[in-house]
Amino acid sequence: MTADQLPAPAPAASRAGAGADPADAAGPDGRVPLHRPGLEPPALAAGTVPGHVACVMDGNGRWANARGLPRTEGHRVGEATMMDVIAGAVEIGVEELSVYAFSTENWRRSPAEVRFLMGFTRTVLRAQTDDLLEWGVRVRWVGREPRLWKSVLSEVRRSERITAGNERMVLNMCLNYGGRAEIADAARAIALDVEAGRLKASAVNDKTVQRYLYAPTMRDVDLFIRTGGEQRTSNFLMWSSAYAELYFSDLPWPEFDRTELWRACQAYAHRDRRFGGAVDAVAGQ
Ligand code: IPE
Numbered sequence: 001m002t003a004d005q006l007p008a009p010a011p012a013a014s015r016a017g018a019g020a021d022p023a024d025a026a027g028p029d030g031r032v033p034l035h036r037p038g039l040e041p042p043a044l045a046a047g048t049v050p051g052h053v054a055c056v057m058d059g060n061g062r063w064a065n066a067r068g069l070p071r072t073e074g075h076r077v078g079e080a081t082m083m084d085v086i087a088g089a090v091e092i093g094v095e096e097l098s099v100y101a102f103s104t105e106n107w108r109r110s111p112a113e114v115r116f117l118m119g120f121t122r123t124v125l126r127a128q129t130d131d132l133l134e135w136g137v138r139v140r141w142v143g144r145e146p147r148l149w150k151s152v153l154s155e156v157r158r159s160e161r162i163t164a165g166n167e168r169m170v171l172n173m174c175l176n177y178g179g180r181a182e183i184a185d186a187a188r189a190i191a192l193d194v195e196a197g198r199l200k201a202s203a204v205n206d207k208t209v210q211r212y213l214y215a216p217t218m219r220d221v222d223l224f225i226r227t228g229g230e231q232r233t234s235n236f237l238m239w240s241s242a243y244a245e246l247y248f249s250d251l252p253w254p255e256f257d258r259t260e261l262w263r264a265c266q267a268y269a270h271r272d273r274r275f276g277g278a279v280d281a282v283a284g285q
């Protein structure tokens with residue numbers, strides 16, 4: 001069954017009319033509620049909820065430009081989408097959610113956009129940590145330190161400290177994250193440990209590499225979602241997504257929401273994951 005054939009989740013209240021504002025996910029106080037009245041996650045068969053969902057939150061800039069707005073307005077509206085998707089992930093029972101907020105390649109953007117993204121990330125973390133705490137979400141920064149603004153790093157560290165006791169869902173904030181950088185950093189650390197005699201070169205295997213990743217306890221990604229219409233992974237969680245199910249949405253991130261996340265989860269629940277294995281199932285027998 002394809003995503004197109006699946007029953008659509010109940011429409012978001014904010015989508016009821018044409019031209020509804022995606023920022024409606026937030027109430028008048030600017031906060032997104034954990035539960036949105038009238039919206040229930042679909043009931044998925046036991047064991048078919050993806051444990052780890054990764055989101056490439058793409059399409060902000062094009063969404064804004066198409067409306068005659070600067071790219072930064074797309075990022076601004078994307079904040080409410082992110083909170084709505086986090087809430088929807090908690091509601092449906094996802095245990096780990098990774099969001100790609102800034103890649104190691106995003107430094108190539110204009111200095112003004114980079115400055116905006118750094119400052120905005122800091123503001124979002126400051127504004128949303130209390131709600132994340134209340135929702136049972138534990139924040140974890142995933143990325144590399146060089147170049148990342150010190151003030152952003154200390155803000156995400158603050159969110160980590162505040163939410164450290166939460167157990168309902170882990171939120172990996174991937175900030176200054178790149179999949180190749182992560183694997184290269186792990187390879188360098190492994191080589192240094194081998195050189196120092198702390199590790200035997202002949203004992204290095206995939207479990208060793210996992211231990212040297214930015215977040216060694218990160219579980220494998222089950223469902224990898226990218227919004228914005230592009231069908232590529234753009235260097236996100238290369239190691240952990242080796243066997244992830246890929247789901248591409250044409251909606252720009254500001255128009256995505258928890259019901260779209262649930263639609264992706266429904267599609268995931270019907271995927272046949274084989275991990276390289278195979279079963280003989282001859283037709284007609
Ligand atoms: C993704 O949206 C957000 C970040 C990279 C931070 P984009 O800014 O890439 O928006 P598009 O893809 O150019 O529309």
Ligand code: IPE
Pocket residue numbers: 056057058059100101102103106230232234
């Ligand atoms: C991926 O989107 C990075 C984030 C969403 C943070 P990009 O917009 O940077 O990726 P490309 O350039 O389209 O591959």
Ligand code: MG
Pocket residue numbers: 058059060228
């Ligand atoms: Mg993009």
